[in-house]
Amino acid sequence: MTSSQQPEPRGAVIAVCRNPIDGRFLLVRRANPPDAGLWGFPGGRIEPGEDLLTAAGRELAEETGIDAQGTSVLTAFDSIHRDENGFLLFHYVIVAVRCDLRHPRDTREPIAADDALDAGWFSLEAIRELGAQASTGVLALAQRAEEAAGNS
DSSP states (O other), rough: TTTOOEEEOOEEEEEEETTTTTTEEEEEEESSSTTTOOOEEEEOOOOOOOHHHHHHHHHHHHHHHHOOEEEEEEEEEEEEOOTTTTTTEEEEEEEEEEEEEEEOOOOOOOOOOEEEEEEEEEEHHHHHHHGHHHHHHHHHHHHHHHHHHTTT
């Protein structure tokens, strides 16, 4: 890419998976930028021809080994990152997808894989305690998913 070319926006998903048995959320610690080393929801790029719900389930399985199905869209937001000179490095339009476990009583722990350094189940309080160790907006998104679960 030359300095005159700007990257085009790309579609991505994050998988917001809440265990209905104990209310904990599945998070991964990211290996790659932009949030390398921080905890967040599993996710990544949408593959060509792949719908949002399928992409979220696939990304969750790739990063954690946990089998879940995308069921609905919670929200969408931009992730825009620039270098110190203001040059656009990347722009993702991220869709947060609610994912339901296919086997909620399966007590297997997630296994970090693909571009995840670690994976685990977190209560809302544990997410709150992560503070700066979590990606921006993780707590608010978990709270939104919790409210949505209470209304369904």
